[in-house]
Amino acid sequence: MSKELDQSHSEHVHDTNNEKKDAVQTPDAIATALNNVGAPSPWGKGHLKLYMACALIYLCSTMNGYDGSLMGSINVLSEYQEYYGLGDTGSTSTGLVFSIFQIGQMSGALFTWICDWRGLAPTLSSFIAARFLLSFFSTINTVAAPMLLVEIAPPLQRATVAGTYNTLYYMGSIIATFTMYGANIHLSGNIKWRLPLWLQMLCPGLVVLGSWMLPESPRWQVAQGKNEAAREFIIKHHANGDAEHPIVAIEMQEIHDSLVEVQGRSRWACFDLRSLYKTRARRYRLMLVIAMSWFGQFSGNNVSSYYLPLMVENVGITSTNMVLLLNAFYALSGWVAATIGARLHDIVGRRKMLMGSCLGMSIALAIVAATAAEYERSGSTPSSSASIAFIFIFGVVFAVGFTPMQPIYPAEVLANDQRANGMMVFMITSGCAGFVNTFAAPVAMKNIRYWFYVFFVFWDLFEFTIIYFFFVETKGRTLEELTAVFEARNPRKASTKRVSEPEC
Structure with a gap:
C-alpha cells in the first residue's frame, strides 16, 4: 500500500499549479467506501485512546470561558470595585478592563515571541496590562488546539470529537462562577476576588504537564515525509488497528493529494498570505472563516457572558449572592447544551444547527x-422573571448551535496550507467582534437598556440569511473531500446535495 501511495504521490507532483487537481477523491468517497464494509466502531480501542488525548486538548478551551465568567462575577463585588476605583459598572473603565482581553487576543494572533517578565504595581493600568498578557499567550494555545483536533479527529466523528473542544469553554465558566459564589459567601476582603484569579492557572497547568503525550497530526507527519508514522496513526486511531480497512488507504491518498501543492515550499512560506485568497475557492473559504468568527462573538453571546450580572440587575435582581448564583447556573446550562450540540452537529448537520440557533436567539x-x-x-415581577428565563434560554440556544462549531467550522473549511494563517484571521476577526461587544456593552446597557437587545434581534436574523445562502455543509466529509465542494460553481449548493452516508 505504501508503494502505491508513493507512486500516486509522484504522479501528482507536476500538478502543483492546478489547485483543482488537489482532490482526486469525490466529495463522498469515504461515505461510498464505508457503505460497503461498514464504519470503524467509534468505541473501538483506537478511538478511545484518541478521545483520551483529545480530553487534554479540550482543557485549552477553559481559558476563555474562565475569564468571561470570572470578570462578570468579579465586577459585582464592592471590594474589587473599591480596590481599583471602578465604581460604576457601566463605566468606560469597566469596558476597557473586559475588552483588553480581545485586544490581547488580536495581538497574540500576530506575534509569538516571549515578553520579558517584570513586576507590576497594584493599579488599574497594571491589572489591564496583566489581562493583555494573559490573552496574548492564551491565544497561541487556543489557535493550535482546534487545528490539532480537526486534523486528528476521525472523519465521521469530527464534529463530535473536535466540536466538544469549545464546550469546555463552559467548564471554565463553571469553575469560575462557583468559585466566585463560594468565595463571596465564605471569604472576606480582597482575597474573595484574588483567589479566583489565581485559580485561572489550574487548567493551563494541566495542559503543560500532559502536552508531551499528545499525538502529532497525520497531515503534519506526511508533510514532514513521515508517511509510515501517519499511516500507523490512522490505522491505530481511525481504523481501530485494522490495517486493511479502506479508510486507511482513502485518508492517506487524500492527505497526499492535498499536500502536493505545498511540497517543496520554504519555511518562510507560512508568512505568505496569498494562500488565503489566490483563487476563487480560497476566497470563498476565507469569507466563511471571517463570517463565522464574527458571528460567533457578535450574536449577543459576549454581552450575556461578560455582563449577565448587569443584565439581571437591570430587571431587578440586586443581591450579590443571587447574581453570582445565576451566573453559575448560566454557565452550567450552557455546558450541557453545548455538549449535546456537539453531537447533534454530526447528526443534523452544521447548516441546520446554525440557522436554527440564529432564529432561536432572535426570538429569545x-x-x-x-x-x-x-x-x-x-x-412587574413576572416580567422580571420572564426576562431572566429568556436570557438563560438565549444562552442555551447559542450554546447548542454555535459553541461547538466556533473554532471548528473555520478549521474545517480551510485548506491544509491555509489553516494556520486562516486561523490567525479567525482570531483577529473574533477579537475585533469581541472588543466591540465588551467595550460598548456596559455603556449601551446603561444608556439605551433594552433597545440594545433589539439590535441583536435583527442582527441574528441577518446571520440566518448569510448562513442560508453561503455556508457550506461539512458533515460527513473529510477535510480533503471538501476541496471538490469549494471548486464547484456554487459551493453551498454542492455541499447540500444528498450523498449516501454511513452512520456516524
Whole structure:
C-alpha cells in the first residue's frame, strides 16, 4: 500500500499549479467506501485512546470561558470595585478592563515571541496590562488546539470529537462562577476576588504537564515525509488497528493529494498570505472563516457572558449572592447544551444547527427586550422573571448551535496550507467582534437598556440569511473531500446535495 501511495504521490507532483487537481477523491468517497464494509466502531480501542488525548486538548478551551465568567462575577463585588476605583459598572473603565482581553487576543494572533517578565504595581493600568498578557499567550494555545483536533479527529466523528473542544469553554465558566459564589459567601476582603484569579492557572497547568503525550497530526507527519508514522496513526486511531480497512488507504491518498501543492515550499512560506485568497475557492473559504468568527462573538453571546450580572440587575435582581448564583447556573446550562450540540452537529448537520440557533436567539432576545421594557414601565415581577428565563434560554440556544462549531467550522473549511494563517484571521476577526461587544456593552446597557437587545434581534436574523445562502455543509466529509465542494460553481449548493452516508 505504501508503494502505491508513493507512486500516486509522484504522479501528482507536476500538478502543483492546478489547485483543482488537489482532490482526486469525490466529495463522498469515504461515505461510498464505508457503505460497503461498514464504519470503524467509534468505541473501538483506537478511538478511545484518541478521545483520551483529545480530553487534554479540550482543557485549552477553559481559558476563555474562565475569564468571561470570572470578570462578570468579579465586577459585582464592592471590594474589587473599591480596590481599583471602578465604581460604576457601566463605566468606560469597566469596558476597557473586559475588552483588553480581545485586544490581547488580536495581538497574540500576530506575534509569538516571549515578553520579558517584570513586576507590576497594584493599579488599574497594571491589572489591564496583566489581562493583555494573559490573552496574548492564551491565544497561541487556543489557535493550535482546534487545528490539532480537526486534523486528528476521525472523519465521521469530527464534529463530535473536535466540536466538544469549545464546550469546555463552559467548564471554565463553571469553575469560575462557583468559585466566585463560594468565595463571596465564605471569604472576606480582597482575597474573595484574588483567589479566583489565581485559580485561572489550574487548567493551563494541566495542559503543560500532559502536552508531551499528545499525538502529532497525520497531515503534519506526511508533510514532514513521515508517511509510515501517519499511516500507523490512522490505522491505530481511525481504523481501530485494522490495517486493511479502506479508510486507511482513502485518508492517506487524500492527505497526499492535498499536500502536493505545498511540497517543496520554504519555511518562510507560512508568512505568505496569498494562500488565503489566490483563487476563487480560497476566497470563498476565507469569507466563511471571517463570517463565522464574527458571528460567533457578535450574536449577543459576549454581552450575556461578560455582563449577565448587569443584565439581571437591570430587571431587578440586586443581591450579590443571587447574581453570582445565576451566573453559575448560566454557565452550567450552557455546558450541557453545548455538549449535546456537539453531537447533534454530526447528526443534523452544521447548516441546520446554525440557522436554527440564529432564529432561536432572535426570538429569545425579542422576548427579553419586551419583558425588560415592561419591567421598567411597571416594575412587574413576572416580567422580571420572564426576562431572566429568556436570557438563560438565549444562552442555551447559542450554546447548542454555535459553541461547538466556533473554532471548528473555520478549521474545517480551510485548506491544509491555509489553516494556520486562516486561523490567525479567525482570531483577529473574533477579537475585533469581541472588543466591540465588551467595550460598548456596559455603556449601551446603561444608556439605551433594552433597545440594545433589539439590535441583536435583527442582527441574528441577518446571520440566518448569510448562513442560508453561503455556508457550506461539512458533515460527513473529510477535510480533503471538501476541496471538490469549494471548486464547484456554487459551493453551498454542492455541499447540500444528498450523498449516501454511513452512520456516524
